[in-house]
Structure formats: C-alpha cells, structure tokens
Amino acid sequence: MKVRTIRAALCRWGSLAACALMILSGCGPEVPDVTTGAEDTTAAAVTVAPRFPMALMEGGKSVCPVVRGDRADELTVAAAMDFNRRFTELTGSRLDIRTDYLKPGETADGDAREILIGDTNRPESASAAEGLEAGCFRIRTAGRKIVICASRPELLEKALDCFFGVILADAGTAEAGSGYARVLSDIDYTSEKISLLYETLSAGGTFSSVCSEMITVPLPEDGFYPQGGCSDGRYYYQGFVKRDYVNNEKDNIDRIVKVEMATGRVVKVSGDLSLNHCNDLSYIPDTGQLAVVHNNPNRTYVSFIDAEELTFITTKKLTFTIYCLDYQPAAGRYVIGLSGGQNFRFLNEDLKMGEYTAVHNSTPSTSGYTTQGCASDANFIYFVLYNKNVITVYDWDGDFVGVIELDVGNIEPENISVVDDTIYVGCAKNGMTLFKVIPKLKTE
Numbered sequence: 001m002k003v004r005t006i007r008a009a010l011c012r013w014g015s016l017a018a019c020a021l022m023i024l025s026g027c028g029p030e031v032p033d034v035t036t037g038a039e040d041t042t043a044a045a046v047t048v049a050p051r052f053p054m055a056l057m058e059g060g061k062s063v064c065p066v067v068r069g070d071r072a073d074e075l076t077v078a079a080a081m082d083f084n085r086r087f088t089e090l091t092g093s094r095l096d097i098r099t100d101y102l103k104p105g106e107t108a109d110g111d112a113r114e115i116l117i118g119d120t121n122r123p124e125s126a127s128a129a130e131g132l133e134a135g136c137f138r139i140r141t142a143g144r145k146i147v148i149c150a151s152r153p154e155l156l157e158k159a160l161d162c163f164f165g166v167i168l169a170d171a172g173t174a175e176a177g178s179g180y181a182r183v184l185s186d187i188d189y190t191s192e193k194i195s196l197l198y199e200t201l202s203a204g205g206t207f208s209s210v211c212s213e214m215i216t217v218p219l220p221e222d223g224f225y226p227q228g229g230c231s232d233g234r235y236y237y238q239g240f241v242k243r244d245y246v247n248n249e250k251d252n253i254d255r256i257v258k259v260e261m262a263t264g265r266v267v268k269v270s271g272d273l274s275l276n277h278c279n280d281l282s283y284i285p286d287t288g289q290l291a292v293v294h295n296n297p298n299r300t301y302v303s304f305i306d307a308e309e310l311t312f313i314t315t316k317k318l319t320f321t322i323y324c325l326d327y328q329p330a331a332g333r334y335v336i337g338l339s340g341g342q343n344f345r346f347l348n349e350d351l352k353m354g355e356y357t358a359v360h361n362s363t364p365s366t367s368g369y370t371t372q373g374c375a376s377d378a379n380f381i382y383f384v385l386y387n388k389n390v391i392t393v394y395d396w397d398g399d400f401v402g403v404i405e406l407d408v409g410n411i412e413p414e415n416i417s418v419v420d421d422t423i424y425v426g427c428a429k430n431g432m433t434l435f436k437v438i439p440k441l442k443t444e
Contacts, residue, residue: 055113057093064113064146065096069120072099075153076118079160083117083148086164115146118156125149134420135193139163141186152421154196154438162191197421198379200439201393207404207439211425215264217432220255226432228292228373230281231417231424236261237290237307238432239278249296254278256290256310261434270310275303280324280337280373280415289313293325299339302351316351323371330378331396337374337383342366342392344374344381360398366390373415375423384416384425391416391423391437404439 056064068080080097088094100120102108108122116125124142129149132138137150137159148163150156201207217226217238224240231237236259244251254275258268279295288308294301299321304313321339327349328335333356334347342362348354362383370386380401381394389412391404406413408427415426423437 056087056095056115057091060093062093062095064115065098066115066117067098067100067120067122068117070099070101072118073153076156079148079153079156080117082157083115083160083163086160090164111144113144115148117148118153119149132190133193135195136191137162137194138188138190140188146187155194158191158194158196162189195379195421197377197418197423197439200441201380201401203402203441205402206442207402208442209404209407209440210438211407211435214424214434214436215259215261216430217257217259217264217426217434218266219431220257220269224255226414226426226428227278228280229415229417229426229432229434230283230290230375231261231419231434232283232285232307233419234261235259235267235307236417236424236426236434237281237283238426239275239281239292240432241275241278249276252276252278256281256305258307258310268310270305273303273305273312276301280326282326282334282375283307283417284327285329291325291327293322295323295339299323318347318351319353320345324374324383326374326376326381328376328378331376335374335376335381337371342369342371342383342385344383344394344398358398360394363392363400363403365403366392372413375416375418377418377421380418382416382418382423384413386412389413391425404437405442406435406437408435 066080066083068076084095084097095115100108100122102121114122116122119125119129122145124145124147127142128138128140128147132149132151134151135155137155138147139159139162140147148156148159150159215236217236220240224242227239227241229236229238238257238259240255240257242253243249252275254273256270256273257266259266275292276294276298277296278292280293282291284291288306290305290307292303292305294303300318301315302318302325303315305311306313320336322336323339324337326335332349334351335344336347337344338359343359344362345359346356348356366385369388369390372384372386375382379395381396383392385392389406389408391406393401393404395401406425408425412428413425414428414432417424423439425435425437426432427435
C-alpha cells in the first residue's frame with residue numbers, strides 16, 4: 001500500500017497571530033498592555049492591545065462555566081468534559097459544567113460569562129454556526145462568551161486541540177495554580193476543512209467501528225424487502241423489491257422511499273418501478289438523479305430516477321455486467337463493481353470506458369464474501385460486504401487501503417453511502433435501518 005501522510009499541522013492561523021488573540025493567566029486582576037513599539041514591524045511581533053478582558057476564574061473559583069446543550073449528543077457531552085479536564089491540567093482549577101436548560105418563559109442572560117460547547121440554545125452559538133462549512137470548526141468570542149462549535153460533533157475535539165494547543169500555547173503565560181485566568185478578545189477563527197475519515201483511514205490496516213442507529217425506513221407495504229439505497233446528505237433513498245420468483249426477478253416490482261435523515265420522516269414513496277433486483281443506488285448531484293443498478297437478471301442495466309419526484313427517466317445499457325455503482329463528482333467518474341467477484345473498474349461521466357481500461361483486483365482477504373453496494377468520496381472507494389459484515393476500502397489508484405469491521409450485529413448490510421465525511425450503512429432490520437459508522441484503527 002502506498003505511504004500516505006496526514007496533515008501535520010492542526011490549524012493554520014494566518015493573520016490571527018497578529019491580533020493578540022490570547023488567553024492569559026496571572027496572579028492578579030491587572031491586564032498587561034501587549035502593544036509593541038512602532039519600530040518593530042516583524043510579523044511575529046506586531047500585536048494589538050487586547051479588548052474586553054473576561055475572567056474565567058477569580059481567586060481560584062470558576063466564574064465562567066462550561067455550557068453544553070441539555071440534550072447534547074454523547075460526543076458533545078464528552079467535549080464539554082474534556083474542556084474542563086484540559087483546563088484543570090493547565091491551571092490546576094476546575095470550571096463548572098452546566099447545560100443550557102431554561103425553564104418555560106425563561107431567557108438566557110446575554111451578559112453572563114459562559115464557554116459554549118457545540119450546539120446550544122444561546123444565540124451566540126447559532127450565530128457562530130451560521131455559514132460554517134462541512135468539515136470545519138469555529139472558535140469565537142462574542143461579548144462575554146467563548147463559543148466553540150463545529151459542523152459535526154466529531155470535530156469538537158479538533159477544536160479543543162486548537163484552543164488549548166495553539167491559542168493557549170501561543171500565549172505562553174499560563175501558570176498552574178495561579179488562581180486567575182482570563183480571555184482577551186477578539187477571537188474569530190474558522191478552521192480549514194478537516195477530513196477525520198481521511199485522517200483515520202490513511203493509516204491503513206484493519207479498523208473496528210462504532211455503529212449507531214439513525215433512522216428506520218418502513219416497508220412501503222407487506223411483501224417488499226429492502227435492497228439498494230443511498231444518501232445525498234439531507235435525504236436517504238431506499239429501494240424496496242417485491243420479488244418475481246417465477247421469472248427470476250424479471251418482473252419484480254420496485255419502489256423507492258425517500259426519507260428525511262434528520263427526522264426519519266417519509267417524504268415521498270414512488271409508484272411501481274421496473275428496476276429488477278434494485279441492487280445499488282447512487283445520487284448524482286450534477287443532475288439531481290438516482291442511478292440504480294438493476295443486477296439480476298439484467299446485470300448491464302442502469303436506470304436513472306428523478307430524485308425529487310422519484311419517477312423514471314431512462315435506462316442505459318453497459319458493456320459490463322455489474323452489481324454496484326457510485327458516481328464521484330470530485331473524481332469525475334463512476335466506480336463499478338464487476339459481477340462474479342469483488343473486482344472493480346472506472347467509467348467516465350457517460351458510463352463509458354474511455355481512458356479507464358484497467359480492471360482493479362480486490363483484496364484476497366475478503367474472498368467469498370457476499371457483494372452488496374459501494375460508495376466513494378474524494379479520497380477512497382468503499383464496498384460493503386455480507387457474511388462477516390465488513391467494508392473494504394480502496395484509493396482512486398485502485399490500491400487496497402484496509403477493512404472496516406461493522407459492529408451492527410447479526411443483520412445484513414445492504415448498501416453504503418459516504419457523505420460529508422460520514423459513512424452510512426443501511427441494514428435489513430425492521431424494514432431498513434440506517435447506521436452511522438465511525439471507523440477506529442485497531443491497535444491490538
């Protein structure tokens with residue numbers, strides 16, 4: 001496997017270092033003036049006198065609590081606790097940890113000193129999160145509040161790394177046991193895009209996973225069972241099949257159910273479609289369509305469905321028999337899984353071979369596993385397999401990266417999507433249950 005490098009620097013600060021965005025600890029209430037003389041114009045020396053010094057601790061006591069959402073997810077709760085742990089290691093004193101709970105009719109005190117972690121009901125959190133792109137975090141001071149938010153809870157730990165490892169480290173004046181800690185404004189930093197999935201998988205090897213249930217898509221009616229599915233980030237599209245046993249699935253009846261991922265609400269159910277085994281779906285953002293792999297018995301057929309109306313558009317016939325397919329806009333091509341095994345190849349935007357003449361061989365470590373669906377992102381290609389429930393990962397050169405073991409129990413994974421740095425796997429359970437998958441490198 002090719003050697004891969006992971007981003008060495010956590011944050012690039014640009015002009016931030018020139019704005020005296022620092023946190024200071026001292027032995028009293030006096031705030032030093034850090035303005036430098038006009039004669040020193042080096043980038044490292046140019047600073048601005050800090051404004052609005054805000055105490056986090058006074059006399060060794062917390063005066064600025066850490067606040068997280070009352071119904072925060074586990075990762076956000078962990079981030080709030082970790083903030084306090086890191087702060088204690090730095091200063092020798094603990095801050096209070098609270099939730100954002102408000103009684104009916106009660107409003108938050110906009111002048112209260114608070115460190116807001118993740119999504120909260122405070123308007124400062126909503127303002128900081130506004131316009132935040134996927135894969136980024138933001139650290140900001142807003143009045144008497146420090147706001148730390150991220151596009152996904154998984155990124156909050158990266159934000160804390162940046163806060164403690166860069167902002168505080170650059171200040172260089174914190175002293176454990178001093179009894180005082182202050183933040184000096186103005187901090188307003190937005191990170192570059194971070195791919196935690198890339199950073200994890202780039203190590204290569206065997207990965208365990210943390211799999212959590214998100215939503216369950218109900219059967220459109222009795223007699224149907226789930227097959228291919230995919231996500232566009234906002235909606236999940238699940239294909240269901242009523243099987244034609246007499247004619248080897250030639251006359252299967254298929255329906256696609258469109259579900260809002262955030263709530264599990266069924267948005268639309270298609271009419272009857274003719275998609276045979278409906279083995280795999282891929283969302284095509286350029287056209288707003290779903291590409292559907294028929295598989296048995298028409299293994300060269302790919303049909304296109306309008307993702308908004310869930311209506312049939314057209315069918316294309318390939319020169320290869322395939323069982324799965326995914327389109328990757330960043331690569332400008334399709335990846336297809338070839339029938340009769342786990343080998344794969346690429347096709348251009350017109351589903352033609354073009355320059356992509358190579359067939360890429362699969363890893364022998366999963367030989368004999370049942371093939372299901374595939375997905376991709378800008379860095380990797382993912383195939384979900386049954387029997388031992390794993391995901392095999394390859395790069396866009398066709399080289400094997402590793403195997404992710406799925407912790408979904410003894411149920412069958414049918415399809416996979418990768419959207420905004422997140423893996424989703426649909427498993428046949430109570431209709432179709434969608435799992436969020438977080439891979440973890442196995443060290444034993």
